[in-house]
Amino acid sequence: MKGEKEFDPRDFMLKTIDVMHQSIQEPRTDKVSPKVGALLIKPDGSIDTAFRGELREGDHAEFTLLERKNRNISLTDSILFATLEPCAPGARKHPKLSCAERIVNARIKKVWIGIEDPDPTVDRKGIQFLLDHGIEVELFDADLQEVIRQANKQFIIEAEERAKREKEKPHEIVLSNKEQGESKAHLDDFSEELILKFIDRAQLSIEYPSKDFLHIFNQLGLLEYKEGQYIPTGLGLLLFGKRPQLVYHNAMIRATYKSADREEEVHNIEGPLITQSIEIMSWYEDKIGKRISRVHAEREVIYDYPMEAIRESIINAVVHRDYDIEGAPIYFEINDNAIIIKSPGKPVEPLKLEQVQQFIAPSLSRNPKIMYVFDQMKLVEQRGLGFQTLKELPIKYNIPLPFVTYEEPYMVFTFPRKLESIRNVLNSDVIDELSGEELKGYDYIRTIKTTTRKEYQEHLDLEEKTAERHLKHMTELGLVDRKGGGRSTYYEIKML
Numbered sequence: 001m002k003g004e005k006e007f008d009p010r011d012f013m014l015k016t017i018d019v020m021h022q023s024i025q026e027p028r029t030d031k032v033s034p035k036v037g038a039l040l041i042k043p044d045g046s047i048d049t050a051f052r053g054e055l056r057e058g059d060h061a062e063f064t065l066l067e068r069k070n071r072n073i074s075l076t077d078s079i080l081f082a083t084l085e086p087c088a089p090g091a092r093k094h095p096k097l098s099c100a101e102r103i104v105n106a107r108i109k110k111v112w113i114g115i116e117d118p119d120p121t122v123d124r125k126g127i128q129f130l131l132d133h134g135i136e137v138e139l140f141d142a143d144l145q146e147v148i149r150q151a152n153k154q155f156i157i158e159a160e161e162r163a164k165r166e167k168e169k170p171h172e173i174v175l176s177n178k179e180q181g182e183s184k185a186h187l188d189d190f191s192e193e194l195i196l197k198f199i200d201r202a203q204l205s206i207e208y209p210s211k212d213f214l215h216i217f218n219q220l221g222l223l224e225y226k227e228g229q230y231i232p233t234g235l236g237l238l239l240f241g242k243r244p245q246l247v248y249h250n251a252m253i254r255a256t257y258k259s260a261d262r263e264e265e266v267h268n269i270e271g272p273l274i275t276q277s278i279e280i281m282s283w284y285e286d287k288i289g290k291r292i293s294r295v296h297a298e299r300e301v302i303y304d305y306p307m308e309a310i311r312e313s314i315i316n317a318v319v320h321r322d323y324d325i326e327g328a329p330i331y332f333e334i335n336d337n338a339i340i341i342k343s344p345g346k347p348v349e350p351l352k353l354e355q356v357q358q359f360i361a362p363s364l365s366r367n368p369k370i371m372y373v374f375d376q377m378k379l380v381e382q383r384g385l386g387f388q389t390l391k392e393l394p395i396k397y398n399i400p401l402p403f404v405t406y407e408e409p410y411m412v413f414t415f416p417r418k419l420e421s422i423r424n425v426l427n428s429d430v431i432d433e434l435s436g437e438e439l440k441g442y443d444y445i446r447t448i449k450t451t452t453r454k455e456y457q458e459h460l461d462l463e464e465k466t467a468e469r470h471l472k473h474m475t476e477l478g479l480v481d482r483k484g485g486g487r488s489t490y491y492e493i494k495m496l
Helices: 009-020 061-068 099-105 125-132 142-151 153-162 192-201 211-219 234-240 273-287 307-320 353-357 368-376 385-391 393-397 421-426 436-448 453-460 464-476
Strands: 037-041 047-051 079-084 110-115 136-139 223-226 229-232 253-259 262-269 290-293 300-303 330-334 338-344 403-407 410-416 480-483 490-493
Touching: 009 037, 009 047, 009 079, 009 110, 009 142, 037 061, 047 061, 061 079, 061 099, 099 125, 110 142, 125 136, 142 153, 192 234, 192 368, 211 223, 211 229, 229 234, 234 273, 234 368, 253 273, 262 273, 273 307, 273 330, 273 368, 307 330, 307 338, 307 368, 307 385, 307 410, 338 421, 353 403, 385 393, 393 436, 410 421, 421 436, 436 453, 436 464, 436 490, 453 464, 464 480, 464 490
Parallel strands: 079 110, 110 136, 253 330
Antiparallel strands: 037 047, 037 079, 223 229, 253 262, 290 300, 330 338, 338 410, 403 410, 480 490
16 A cells, blocks of 8 residues: 555544544434544545545445445555444344445455444444454554544443343344353342342333343343243343352452461452452452551541552453453452452453553453443443553552563453562563662653653653663663664663
8 A cells, every 4th residue: 555654543543533523413302423434545545534424314434435435446455444333234224234344345454443332232343343354453542532432422321321222133243152141040040139239320210020121131131032031141140140150160259368477368259240349349458558647637548559550450350351261260469569460361352462561552341241231330430541540650659550461361460569579570680680770760661661861861860871871771681672863862661
């Protein structure tokens, strides 16, 4: 493709968002239509755009771009940008094709997607369809995702509500085996107390049990109608089952507390996912060190490691783990040097490990239906805030960034409890060669990813020659890369 060497995807993301803002609202009062922009880079390097409703009321942006504007042009190996996940097969009435199918038929080679479909019953299925057909998928940068969400705030709210009310949708694309009915379970396995709490928090005007309850839980993918009766799906059992571990033995958290001056303690946390999240935080509060502060008018409990970071991370582990991996519980460990969370499953496509390690991964849920229930129960924060919380740890609390690794089959988040703990956490001869001041400088570069000598010098309040010596030593040890030259020289962190 012409001009590919100068290709900067962010420029095209911004242009696509500009196009999105031109979307035309359908003249109806019952619901808000989404604002969607699409941008196509054709094989000859030329660019075309479309927005929802541009040529005809209600037409999807991708349909307008591919079928109305470029129907008679070969689009093989084109690149497409779209602010909203393309609708998946089954989303449109027969014989209409979904936008995901049109993209595949056009032989587009790569698609950049802004945000997921906000309807939890179809969330990620358009993305999965593209991946299943060999199309490379990337996501917009996290900060631009937030721009798209804000522009579509009311649409997202309504889409999440419609998921409770609309007729049953087809489920051709399966994101997890746990979406299917669980033959070993029945309705009596549900916790009535938990379901009533969900009905109340989600503001569902239904009784339990009732036909309306069965319909809505079926619509949400938590029940399946099979052989004349409703049975829990795997997801329904995990979320609301009294004891889902009778069927899914390792859908649990193994919590361990290790300290040099105390005997090791092990605690297994079972039950439905919702109560697991509450119980593990209670266990954490009990085990982690704390003190009482009376600096302000009201007394305040200060924990040795901030609650908000661990809460975000452990709940994310529960919500986003891969429940199809057998024999792999979540591991949660507190020791004198670090807090460690191990969650089964690689980053879900199209997210990359490097994005997670740098805390710049866009928002994408492995388990949209679990995420939806946790959101309704007020157990998760707004999408995209988790990594932001972790990135702020050095600034807000003066503690190191966590380290992220993948150790089959686990994503491992390791939170050093203080600066010197990095040596014990990494157990690296290279790190041991750093002086205390250099270790502080190394963690600073980890936080900002790149730095110049001047920025490094000013942040650590060093002499120029000392700063140069630090950076040279870290470069020789392979901890940072020296890039550019002359006045344009800068230093970039290397992932260990």
